[in-house]
Amino acid sequence: MADARTPILVGPTGVGKTAIALALAAHWPIEVISADSRQIYRGLDIATAKATRKERDRVPHHLVDVVRPGERYSAGRFALDAAAAIEGVRAAGKLPVVVGGTGLYVRALVDGLFAEPTIDPRAREALAHAIDRMDNATLVRWAGRLDRGYRGEGGRHRAARAIEIALLTGQPLSWWQAAAKAQGVVTPWTVRLTAPRHLLHQRILARTTAMLERGLLEEVAAALADGAPVEGPGMDGIGVREAVAVLQGRLPRDLLVSSIATATRQYAKRQETWFRHQLRGDVLVLDATRSPEQLAATIAAAWEQQRS
């Protein structure tokens, strides 16, 4: 069983990953391992387009609703959690299928990240605080001084990461990346779903409109009332931040749908770029224009073929 391949379904938001995974259940006894950095958070079901309760009753989903909004989560933690979940599903005699749009999470699971040493969360938070007050140029310069392997790319976010690692572990990030190579925990069988851009845009708009009808604003208002930190992780997803802006009067209500749709389109585009270039090994590329049932049948057939 150690060499068993694990089906992985990736693709941009709106291609229909969820529907296809559910349709796949007609072919295999599957359980879904979600690789989605926002569905990890509890609540905000509409905003993050989670599979419904009913759907999840029919096909169990793992790594959905695991932390509360405001709590820090990471790709590394995902790799660990997902590996455990996959193990569990296998032990129960079912087939785990990884489904998700967060490329880095999939990479963490398949290729492994470097073995990051334990970092004191309090020191990390204090440093993050100091970093927040510095401008981009300062951060980039600082990161360059601390880590000669740092290329100055990726802006403040990645500069901050380089600084954090160098300061808190005593070794630069590039050193860890080279010296502490990790192993992936699954052998992937990857299906990359894609769709013509105009179709994707169309689906995104329809889906955004539907989100509002299902009560996106109410959902976000409830999360805020519940004490979810506006700035915290989990509350920064597309749809959520725009809804918060409307609730706080910073964005006119009638611009809500278009703002969310635009941000979603841009995200979908970034995902397409990531999956087009960053996936390693054999990848089955499928145009998701057809129905979920047809696609599931194609995927099931291809899976059978690669097994023999």
Added chain:
RNA sequence: GGUGGGGUGGCCGAGUGGCUAAUGGCAGCAGACUGUAAAUCUGCCGGGCUACGCCCUACGUAGGUUCGAAUCCUACCCCCACCA
């Protein structure tokens, strides 16, 4: 009907005689990406080329002034505000 303001590249919006295919922003396209990744960044962005250069088309429309106009003049069309 009168007076004033305005019509700029897909959109918004600078520019008031040459250095302007035209600052910016948005949208779009392409790309980067090892632990906040729904993040964070980079490039391109009127069209066509035998492309470190050349050609064409472009600042409401039509004329005009000038060596030279998005920028000045005239007429017309449209929009907005106020007055009637």
